[in-house]
Amino acid sequence: MATKKKLNKKPVKSKPAKTQSAAAAARNRQEKTFLRAADLDLEKFEPTNEQKKDLYYYLLLNRAFDDRVAKLYRQGKIIGAAYGSRGQEATSVGSTYALGKDDIVGPIIRNAGSIIVRGLPVKNFLSNFVGRSTTPTRGRDGNSHLGDLELGVFAPISHLGSLVINLAGCALAFKIKKQPRVALTYIGDGGTSTAEFHEGMNMAAVWKLPFVCIIENNNWAYSTPTSHQNLTPDLAVKGKAYGIEAIVMDGNDVMEAYRVSKYAIEKARAGNGPILIESKTMRMKGHAEHDDAFYVPKEQFAEWQKKDPIIRCEKYLLDHRVITAQENEAIKARVAKEMEDAEEFALNAPFPNSGDGVTGVYAD
Amino acid sequence: MATVTYLEAISMGLREEMLRDSNVYMIGEDIGVYGGAFKVTKGFIDEFGEDRVMDTPISEAGIIGVCVGSALMGLRPVAEMQFADFISCGFNQLVNQAAKLHYRWGEAVPMVVRCPSGGGVHGGPFHSQNPEAWFFHVPGLKIVSPSTPYDAKGLIKAAIRDNNPVLFFEHKYLYRRIKGEVPEDDYIVPIGKGEIKREGKDMTVIAYSSAVHWALEAAEQMQKDDGISVEVLDLRSILPYDKELILQSVKKTSKAIVAHEATLTGGVGGDIAAFITEHAFEYLDGPVKRLAALDTPVPYSPPLEAHFLPNKDKMLKTMRELAAF
Ligand SMILES: Cc1ncc(C[n+]2csc(CCOP(=O)(O)OP(=O)(O)O)c2C)c(N)n1
Ligand SMILES: [Mg+2]
Numbered sequence A: 001m002a003t004k005k006k007l008n009k010k011p012v013k014s015k016p017a018k019t020q021s022a023a024a025a026a027r028n029r030q031e032k033t034f035l036r037a038a039d040l041d042l043e044k045f046e047p048t049n050e051q052k053k054d055l056y057y058y059l060l061l062n063r064a065f066d067d068r069v070a071k072l073y074r075q076g077k078i079i080g081a082a083y084g085s086r087g088q089e090a091t092s093v094g095s096t097y098a099l100g101k102d103d104i105v106g107p108i109i110r111n112a113g114s115i116i117v118r119g120l121p122v123k124n125f126l127s128n129f130v131g132r133s134t135t136p137t138r139g140r141d142g143n144s145h146l147g148d149l150e151l152g153v154f155a156p157i158s159h160l161g162s163l164v165i166n167l168a169g170c171a172l173a174f175k176i177k178k179q180p181r182v183a184l185t186y187i188g189d190g191g192t193s194t195a196e197f198h199e200g201m202n203m204a205a206v207w208k209l210p211f212v213c214i215i216e217n218n219n220w221a222y223s224t225p226t227s228h229q230n231l232t233p234d235l236a237v238k239g240k241a242y243g244i245e246a247i248v249m250d251g252n253d254v255m256e257a258y259r260v261s262k263y264a265i266e267k268a269r270a271g272n273g274p275i276l277i278e279s280k281t282m283r284m285k286g287h288a289e290h291d292d293a294f295y296v297p298k299e300q301f302a303e304w305q306k307k308d309p310i311i312r313c314e315k316y317l318l319d320h321r322v323i324t325a326q327e328n329e330a331i332k333a334r335v336a337k338e339m340e341d342a343e344e345f346a347l348n349a350p351f352p353n354s355g356d357g358v359t360g361v362y363a364d
Numbered sequence B: 001m002a003t004v005t006y007l008e009a010i011s012m013g014l015r016e017e018m019l020r021d022s023n024v025y026m027i028g029e030d031i032g033v034y035g036g037a038f039k040v041t042k043g044f045i046d047e048f049g050e051d052r053v054m055d056t057p058i059s060e061a062g063i064i065g066v067c068v069g070s071a072l073m074g075l076r077p078v079a080e081m082q083f084a085d086f087i088s089c090g091f092n093q094l095v096n097q098a099a100k101l102h103y104r105w106g107e108a109v110p111m112v113v114r115c116p117s118g119g120g121v122h123g124g125p126f127h128s129q130n131p132e133a134w135f136f137h138v139p140g141l142k143i144v145s146p147s148t149p150y151d152a153k154g155l156i157k158a159a160i161r162d163n164n165p166v167l168f169f170e171h172k173y174l175y176r177r178i179k180g181e182v183p184e185d186d187y188i189v190p191i192g193k194g195e196i197k198r199e200g201k202d203m204t205v206i207a208y209s210s211a212v213h214w215a216l217e218a219a220e221q222m223q224k225d226d227g228i229s230v231e232v233l234d235l236r237s238i239l240p241y242d243k244e245l246i247l248q249s250v251k252k253t254s255k256a257i258v259a260h261e262a263t264l265t266g267g268v269g270g271d272i273a274a275f276i277t278e279h280a281f282e283y284l285d286g287p288v289k290r291l292a293a294l295d296t297p298v299p300y301s302p303p304l305e306a307h308f309l310p311n312k313d314k315m316l317k318t319m320r321e322l323a324a325f
Helices: A002-008 A020-031 A049-074 A089-097 A112-117 A122-127 A162-176 A195-206 A237-242 A254-269 A298-305 A309-319 A325-348 A354-358 B006-020 B044-048 B060-072 B084-105 B132-136 B149-161 B210-226 B243-253 B268-283 B302-308 B312-323
Strands: A104-106 A183-188 A211-217 A245-250 A275-280 B002-005 B024-028 B053-055 B076-080 B111-117 B142-144 B165-171 B179-182 B195-198 B203-207 B230-234 B237-239 B256-263 B289-293
Touching (some): A089 A183, A089 A211, A089 A309, A104 A162, A112 A122, A162 A195, A162 A211, A211 A254, A245 A254, A254 A275, A254 A309, A309 A325, B024 B060, B060 B084, B060 B111, B132 B165, B132 B237, B132 B256, B195 B210, B203 B210, B210 B230, B243 B256, B289 B312
Parallel strands (some): B024 B076, B142 B165, B256 B289
Antiparallel strands (some): B002 B179, B142 B237
16 A cells, blocks of 8 residues: 555654754654743744834723723613623733734634724724624624624634634635735633534644634633633643644733734744644633622632733833833823723714614625 | 512422432533523532532533433433523534434433523624524424423423423523512423413414513503404423414414514424414414514614514514404
């Protein structure tokens, strides 16, 4: 049998590594189940000062957006449930900011930051939480469930795991069409338990698709701790089973999230197959505004509060003189004003007409 | 007798069955410490322990699949879908494994899948569906869907004691809005048996779940405003449905409307309408009418959702159209 013969062939020796230690490092890398940011050469992915300011601005806007949604929820103005991303902003913002203009992202419920970074104005985004016609869904779907292909945003459905396959599908198209584009999506620690997560990761791996999946391990899936979801504490180990590179990153450090994501996105773009990233982070509220998170130990919140991504970023920028105290105030004021205007706009925007929902079930 | 909500009645029924039979266990996402997304199993984990109130990973195929396996080994699992909409992720296990197993190898699969379903709660396309018709077409499954606390308790108990896979659709809108008297002792509502919720002589509305409520309200108004007497037949069980009771009522009133909250095309109503025309054609004084939601996904924004859903006013209009024959 031809194939057997091939298999029995002695492997061709690869070129000797330049130095002994480099070879050892390469071997070490191969044997590791997953890598950490420190294992990678990320220097060239360091954001510029302008980009750092951008990242900070988006973090603040993401937080302000969530706070506004929570406030409106308490006032009974949100239609349905209100999901937020408090504590996880750095993961969405850092990774989506690392995408190129023609790339595509599939955000899920903790990724309001991704939608904002891709450029959907917050006034239109907020409109989607109050059921108005001034959103990409025109009131047909709610909260962060929206898509806009022009912005490179793939709309999620609620069913966890589904987007992993869909974004792998986008990546498949990029490969077939030989376009240098990358697809990025997210999944919760809980979502990795779905069948569709597995099917999507496996297909992306065997076809070496230009695809990056970020597991946001925020310690909880609704009321279920990650330990009841998965036996291994590091979800990145799943990458090994698919035969792909997996990296653990500090999801509360926006600079690290940017660097690691950029590394992964560019590596995937270069045709090396998909990369799985596990972002270690924490959901700093209940599952949604209706959930007081009584089941989360107070100490856990307190411990993670110290790692708040916004405070950390702010401190970094001030300490490294990327921004002045004055500039800081100006950015904060700009964000506050934007959210003020967004609320004004969204609450005064028209509801769709009652009959508007009957069309468009089918494409022409 | 105690006056309880629809939700509390389901909870009572589940608890009584857990106490009665140690083979009964609950399984689902966040049903333990959290007590379920809607708190139906609140306190169960303290009373019955983790082995009988199992929190699962987010794995609907897994949940339904282990129900099948453990049912065959002598247990009587009761699964909760966090929302009925997520049952699609366990579809294969239900329609191919659970539903066909007894037919293929003669072994019973006693299991219940509870599905919080229905709209009117601004849940949007993925937290509002009424997916019973997806399963109505599957021989081997049973489907029940109560409209009152009394029926909810009686049907959940009957479902748990049944030796077949039973889908229990519990309506989220009714959970805390509908209250009623429920006996504190043991009783069941037999699967397959409907009930006349209101007697009438001029037309019959055949409904289940939320539709029963707008049928009853509209019937009241028809009596008052139009002097027309409407009978309301609550199916309670959708698969199998009570053919005898339907024929009995329609032969008496000669007019029928079939109503449900799920979308129209391919819905349960079509099958019942066909059954009536096939078996009571010569008794009919008008077409069998159907009232259901529009054939679109469930929209999120309140004006869109209100337009999409059937309600009391649409029911009145349908009744008046039929009364004109
Ligand atoms: C297939 C499926 N089952 C159940 C749900 C209901 N649900 C919504 S979010 C959630 C918890 C998600 O946890 P995780 O994946 O860790 O994401 P996180 O909310 O922590 O960001 C559940 C169970 C769902 N959306 N999809
Ligand atoms: Mg989580």
